[in-house]
Amino acid sequence: xxxxxxxxxxxxxxxxxxxxxxxxxxxxxxxxxxxxxxxxxxxxxxxxxxxxxxxxxxxxxxxxxxxxxxxxxxxxxxxxxxxxxxxxxxxxxxxxxxxxxxxxxxxxxxxxxxxxxxxxxxxxxxxxxxxx
Amino acid sequence: xxxxxxxxxxxxxxxxxxxxxxxxxxxxxxxxxxxxxxxxxxxxxxxxxxxxxxxxxxxxxxxxxxxxxxxxxxxxxxxxxxxxxxxxxxxxxxxxxxxxxxxxxxxxxxxxxxxxxxxxxxxxxxxxxxxxxxxxxxxxxxxxxxxxxxxxxxxxxxxxxxxxxxxxxxxxxxxxxxxxxxxxxxxxxxxxxxxxxxxxxxxxxxxxxxxxxxxxxxxxxxxxx
Numbered sequence: 001x002x003x004x005x006x007x008x009x010x011x012x013x014x015x016x017x018x019x020x021x022x023x024x025x026x027x028x029x030x031x032x033x034x035x036x037x038x039x040x041x042x043x044x045x046x047x048x049x050x051x052x053x054x055x056x057x058x059x060x061x062x063x064x065x066x067x068x069x070x071x072x073x074x075x076x077x078x079x080x081x082x083x084x085x086x087x088x089x090x091x092x093x094x095x096x097x098x099x100x101x102x103x104x105x106x107x108x109x110x111x112x113x114x115x116x117x118x119x120x121x122x123x124x125x126x127x128x129x130x131x132x
Numbered sequence: 133x134x135x136x137x138x139x140x141x142x143x144x145x146x147x148x149x150x151x152x153x154x155x156x157x158x159x160x161x162x163x164x165x166x167x168x169x170x171x172x173x174x175x176x177x178x179x180x181x182x183x184x185x186x187x188x189x190x191x192x193x194x195x196x197x198x199x200x201x202x203x204x205x206x207x208x209x210x211x212x213x214x215x216x217x218x219x220x221x222x223x224x225x226x227x228x229x230x231x232x233x234x235x236x237x238x239x240x241x242x243x244x245x246x247x248x249x250x251x252x253x254x255x256x257x258x259x260x261x262x263x264x265x266x267x268x269x270x271x272x273x274x275x276x277x278x279x280x281x282x283x284x285x286x287x288x289x290x291x292x293x294x295x296x297x298x299x300x301x302x303x304x305x306x307x308x309x310x311x312x313x314x315x316x317x318x319x320x321x322x323x324x325x326x327x328x329x330x331x332x333x334x335x336x337x338x339x340x341x342x343x344x345x346x347x348x349x350x351x352x353x354x355x356x357x
Contacts, residue, residue: 029179030180031196032301033301047184047187050183052193052196053301054200054210057225059223059225060225061227061264062268063227063228063233064225064226064228066265066268073296073297093229099229107188108193111183111184111187111189111190111193112183112184113181113182113184114184116182120300121181121182122304
């Protein structure tokens with residue numbers, strides 16, 4: 001009897017394992033190369049910032065941000081304060097109401113879910129280098 | 133549509149059901165997805181796991197699908213073959229905001245991994261310099277001399293060297309063949325030809341007729357042949 005039932009038990013166990021894998025971590029389907037910036041934002045009472053590479057690379061080559069404007073190529077490596085942005089540095093070099101809409105639109109940048117860690121995200125085929 | 137027309141003219145053996153079969157085939161083709169490009173799916177922002185679905189941004193920001201669907205398709209990363217999208221003029225990203233970066237043109241391919249078991253890697257400077265500045269790679273990631281940097285797949289997979297960008301923003305590391313793209317024999321032949329051309333050419337052109345320049349001026353980075 002028990003001999004016969006074993007395969008069934010195994011199958012049930014396998015299904016449970018599958019489900020636990022699927023439901024264990026909240027799935028992130030973020031677009032490839034989305035970056036969360038949250039060194040200070042949430043602690044200061046704002047939503048984390050989500051920066052979409054796909055949107056910006058349609059309009060600007062990497063070197064504009066990563067050479068001309070001096071963004072370091074390491075998620076979390078740039079210490080960005082809101083006062084810098086208002087003074088025209090970092091995101092503020094463009095988000096000044098001329099090249100792009102201005103700083104007043106807090107919610108468009110501060111759009112992330114509470115509790116997101118800083119880092120790079122991306123759903124397709126890879127999760128980024130896995131360090132920041 | 134063309135495909136449907138062609139089928140109607142294809143002569144099939146005269147069996148009673150031929151017409152029927154043709155019609156069926158046409159229907160199938162008409163409803164079939166025209167190309168794999170259309171099977172690409174992007175998660176809507178409200179479900180991407182990053183945006184706060186109750187915030188105002190998800191209703192205002194552009195959806196990835198709206199911007200990326202018209203671009204040259206790929207099967208990984210953003211599902212856009214960015215190199216083609218740029219080459220074909222589907223996008224025209226700005227190269228500078230205020231002061232254009234002044235760096236010389238450099239288009240040489242570098243062949244890497246000549247001694248491994250995987251196919252040889254062709255590193256194209258031309259493609260990278262469209263997007264990047266020399267300073268994004270030289271000299272903190274790679275030296276300006278072939279073979280001088282110890283590049284390894286292990287470090288790449290950890291997000292170093294090529295992996296700084298590939299696997300993060302540029303196409304992901306799952307696409308082995310896009311880097312490991314040259315048969316070893318072909319690579320060795322290419323290098324041999326290069327050597328031969330260098331040997332055949334008259335001794336490397338001496339600096340042009342003396343101008344006012346001091347001869348001992350330190351060479352500008354990357355100005356070498």
